[in-house]
Amino acid sequence: MIEIKGLKKSFGKTEAIRGVDLAISKGEFFGLLGPNGAGKTTTINILSTLLKPDAGTITIDGHDVQRDAAKCKQLIGVAPQELALYSELTAYENLMFWGRLYGIPHEEAATRSLEMLQLFELDNRRNSLLKTFSGGMKRRVNIAAAMIHRPQILLMDEPTVGVDPQSRHQIYQVLAQFASEGITIIYTTHYMDEVEKLCSRIGIIDHGEIIACGTLAELRAFSGDSQLIVVTFENILPDQLEMLRKEFSESVIIADDKLSYKTGNVAADLPPLISRSADLGLVIRHVTIEHTTLETIFLSLTGRKLRE
């Protein structure tokens, strides 16, 4: 569906994209993760024909994004991070406007607008001015506006920022429905749980390059760690925690009274840790064995937290 080859883009002396290669299949729910300034937005802007790349190509369903921009624009729907809507128009009028802009005939646009409002559970507010909507409701209209022309690809840039849990849940449901209908979704977010829950495949971009790409399981394997030992102590002193960290591994993460230890072999590493803790006179409240989260994979791959 989408093929990105050797994509490069610089702004002055800053290399925003340094040779991105990526292939996304039809109906895939693809999460694009990266810290701020990693190149996510530039990739999306090139994909949506807003920017011209310095090198490389992007094809959508066989159409070159640069050479056949008009066709590609019809295939893509973009839900931007900003609430790019007109607050002085009603929800229905907003959808009508965006629909008509994509060349949908008036009657058809009216039908689709009502369908979209129904899908996002906003049909009872269709004639209310957008400025009277809550943040979550506006977000839903924002996504509906991106889907009004029934694109095959939906690009979503942080679509749930500032959204209440109820609206967020509703958005997840609709997105799952879109994915089940064969719509390809490219999703960028800072919420790791969203990516874990929604995305069938994840690409991690940093310094303008895709440094890892695959399913969550593949990323776990790629990052080299599959499990995390988390030991919670009672009344432990920071010095004692630091001593344990030095004795076991520099990669041990300490937070409050917890020690997190990434390992590929729990059976081998857990007993010595418990034994040494007992030697130091530490009381262990509980021990848990967790799979590595996307957050820790991201951290281990980029050396940065997502919001850095």
Place this chain on the structure above:
Amino acid sequence: MIKIALKDIRIFLRDIKGLLLSFLLPIVLISLFGLAFGGLASNSAKDRPANIYVADLDSSTASIQIIQKLDSLDEIALTHIAFEAGKENVMSGNKLAMLVFYQGFADSLENGGAEPVELFYDDARELEASLIQYALISNLMEIMGSQSIRKKILKSVNQRFPDIDSITLADITHEIDLQFSPASNEEDTLAVATTIGPQIGSLKVSPLARKKSIDWALIQSFAGTAVMMLLFGVAAIGSSLLGEREEGTLKRLLYAPMNPLQILFGKMLYSMLLATVQLIVMLTFTVWVLGLEINGNLFYAFLLIITTAYACASFGVFIASISGSRKQSEGLATIVILIMSAIGGSMIPLFFMPAFMQKMAVVTINYWSIQGFFDVLGRNAGFMDIALSLAMLVLIGTAMTVVSAILFRKHIYKVA
């Protein structure tokens, strides 16, 4: 493009304050300016005070020389015309005034009699006529020279004091020579001429009643105010383009399958439609409520409305395209509009301004639009008479549109 314009119209119609500002405020201002100009003098006009006709019925060397000298002056421009035709034109409001040199002018000048010179003027433009009257008297005095005045004074002395002795007469003659010698300053000469004006060197002035009444004050207040208010209105629309950029909707518009310039032209189309409706409403109000009598062709008036709206709409997007933000655009627009309105004749009628300011005015939209409305509404001008105004408005508008389009394309990448 049309969809973007329709969307903006829909949003505009929901904005009650915007509606009031766009329609009610200009109407109030037109009424106030109309009253102000009307109270000052019930006239106002296009022509510079000294742009008048001359009818030389004497056709003598003296009259030809004086006409040439008057015409060579910066403040007076003369156009030769036959007496009856000139009178007809002044009465029709096509020209402010006509200077007539009657037969026998040269003889009177030589004999020291009252020269048969007369200034006919449009009585509806009394203020302008009084300015030209003053300019003509002072210049005629200077051109006709001291010889004529000396003769007139001596003739006057002889008539009043027929028994005067030759020594006293010689003293008076000497004193007159001193007063009118080249060394004597201009102020003194003018003072003498003014003091003894009714008897010698005076200019007979005759107002000519209009065939049809033209309220120049109302045309001035309508055209001047309308253009100024339109400019403020379209500048706000132009800056809404920057608002779209700031709010992210511009980026979303760019995702849609259309040429980015359609966004710019969509805004312009909306501006133009709104400006056209505003002008029609303001003109209708001026005609129906304030009582302006239209003496011209309504189709030409419509052409002028369209071209004015086009130039103003281009101005709106031009200001937006050279500004970095909405606030910057609003600030810049206010300054430019006030300057254009001041020098272009929206605030003060052009004939009040010095010549250099009148020359500067030609770079403004206000100037060409106001001139056009004077021609169409007051003078029953033909197409060729307003062609220059129409062409200049289209030219200014197109130049600004081209620059805006280039800058807008450049800014798209900043949006992305």
